[in-house]
Amino acid sequence: MSEINGVDVEYLKQLVETVKKHPELGRTLWxxxxxxxxxxxxxxxxxxxxxxxxxxxxxxxxxxxxNMVEFVLGALGACLVVGYVMNAAIRGIELDKVEIDVEGDIDLPGFFGLESPEKVSPGFTNIRARVFLKTKKPVSKEELKELHETVVKTSPVGNTLMKPVNLEVKLEERRTV
Missing domain, CATH: 2.20.25 (N-terminal domain of TfIIb)
Structure with missing residues (x-):
């Protein structure tokens, strides 16, 4: 087993290869x-x-x-951390530290319904993340830039926040729980 950053790189590569050969296995439900x-x-x-x-x-x-929006920020930060750890491991980059600070702006008049959602969004209007990486061995700026671009581009939570997603919320008859 070759482990980098606490990740079984061989297992990860096999998983990626399996999904590459059988894309239907990559369609998951959460x-x-x-x-x-x-x-x-x-x-x-x-x-x-x-x-x-x-x-x-x-x-x-x-x-x-x-609260819920804090979990969204935390989910984004955690997703980015996993992305850095995974992509660095695949590239053979050993990390010593990964920290991500995430903050976002919400306008409460939108949430409280004091303004129409078309005028004032009830959700985040801006989200900012700052990434702090420390590698065990020196890595070129180009390698870090490539790692960073890959992580941002492939973050499931980041992409969910950046791009429109189909959302369906149905009111159904109450079930007993």
Whole structure:
């Protein structure tokens, strides 16, 4: 097993080769279930994991957990970290540190419905990420630039935020849970 950055590079290369030969295996479905608990508290179940969410006190919550838009920022940062680790490992670049700071702007009048969504977006209007990489051995600026461009271009969360995605939200008869 050849491991770089904590990643089994041979396994990863085999996975990529399998999807290359059989693209249908690369079409995946991901799920999450969200349940209201109380106030603005929400519990989200993803696979075998439970994640809590809440609003900060200044937005009427109890500040017991990050809120939903903070999870979006965290998901983007985490997705980029995984992208750097994976793509660096494939290139043989050993990383010593990867940190990403992400921040975004939301206009509350849009969220509160005080302005029409066409005029003021209820979601993020700008998101900024700053990437800090430290490699174990010197790497050329060109290699880092290529790594960076690949990661940004192939980030699933980044692409979901950058490009329109088909979203369908249906109201259905309530099931008993």
């Amino acid at each position: 799920r999450a279930r969200s349940k209201w608990k109380d106030g603005f508290k929400v519990e989200v179940n993803i696979r075998d994991f439970t994640i809590r969410m809440d609003e900060p006190k200044d937005l009427g919550g109890t500040n017991t957990a990050p």
